[in-house]
Amino acid sequence: MSMLEVDSLKRSFGGLVAVRDVSFRVNEGDFLGLIGPNGAGKTTLFNVISGVLRPSAGMVRFLDRDISGQPANQTVRQGLSRTFQAATIYPDATVIENAARGTLAASLTGLWGGFFSNKWRIAAEEKAFHLLDLFGLTRRAHLKARELSYGEQRRLGVAIALACDPKLLMLDEPVAGLNPEEAAELASVLRRVKSERGVTMVMVEHHMRTVMGLCNRVVVLDHGTLIAEGTPTEVVSNPLVIEAYLGKEAVHA
């Protein structure tokens, strides 16, 4: 069953067309890789799907519901969560508060509850602790998030995105800027999250080793256009892709 359907999606900024007529599907259980050279429009595509930006044309369907142009917060509550390319955290809150804030939308009290009881806080922090444990941040729980190392901040960003129990998690370059050990560690956490929680994932990533290790399917974007789609091995050997993108990277991969 397809979870996310992107149909002829387009987004332009003034005269610049960042995403041009892109269509693809994400099936339940997929780990889809989205690759492409710098400026190809990957982040823009993420922003349009998640509701941070409105599409100029085209349609996005999530769980058989049209979500095109719908505000991001609503899309998240329906089960589609995303991370940002830069480390995106609450720098002045503690690590545990950061993760707990991610659970608020899914908590039962809503906007107008929890004034005279601490139950919601205890539940939020309990859930947050499980996440911190998963991402190896338990010992950092009471530090300010700004005091974490860059790699830890990136992991915390993923933990926050997972806190609202998404069905589909979209990761924008999760391992960028991490050293090889950190990257491998995060990759194994993502694999665990996928198998244990059954979260479908889409990942933008330049790091081919990570893409090869995690993704069952890859789509390639170049100048806003989808130029190839297939298994990682198929895509890597596709001449169009090599020309657009892997020409220089294939050596390292």
Place this chain on the structure above:
Amino acid sequence: MTFRTTEFRPMQYAGIAGAVALAALLPWLAPNLFYIHLATLGCINLMLVLGLAIIARAGQLSMGHGGFALVGGYVSALLSMRGWSPLLSLFIAGFVAAAIAAALGWIILRLRGVYFVLVAFAFSQIAVLLALDMSSLTGGANGLVGVPPISIFGHALLAKPQFYPFALACALVTLGLTWVLYRSPLGTMMAATAENQRLTESSGIDTHRVQVIAFTIGSGIAGFAGALSTHYLRFISPDSYTFWESVSYLTMLVVGGRDGVLGPVVGVLVLTPLPELLRATEGLQHIIYGAMLVLCLMFVPNGLASLVQTWRSRQRVVRPSAAVVAEEAP
């Protein structure tokens, strides 16, 4: 294991009880009525600054706070002069101010940062102009004189020592409710919105709605406080809440600190007596307020209350952090 972000200790309870007792006993301790007058103004200012703090908690700066107090003052004055009970009209004033804020907020909070500040400022100027212009209703520049006093069980709060306990009760209730709000899910969402709106939005929270709610609550409190002050002074005019009042609440908030409920209390305690003591030197008070604002932003950007928090957290952190280091040593 569970962790409480704000832990309460016996020392804190004792401190709060002591401060409240001191405030309640003031009429017997004060050498003359002027101190009671100052304390009453302090209570009203505290409510106004708490309202502003709630708006700031969600990441917005209202430069039109005085405008909502003015609206509240006129609403309550006009209703009570037509025979409504002031005790009821106080609340109506709060609701009217809140309703205006909700409508305005829905439109202008889409505007970010400086635009919001400008529109809120423009609103307060329009409120003043309307008060001047609709003179058949508002008495124009002369304002409304002889606003009825608040009466409780047929007992009019005319003298200062009688009004003060009522003002103190209102301020303490506002303080308590603000504290409850800050610890609630809504308060947490407000803080998250202020710190990183994009991330909060991406965590499934409608940040625009959260900000409108904060603006509505904060402005409603301002309307109530403006009405309270009007029944205390028994007078309101367009000069009662000008741009300078809005600036002074902001100064109190910055000088005291924006983080918790302690900041507004400290800011009000430090800055309420100033203009009254400097009444003779007209104009100088603005300069002194400005100087305090700049000095605080330079040397204690998180406000005077943050000094207490820094000191307290330093005491608390010593042991746990040592434990972490030990645990991590190979």
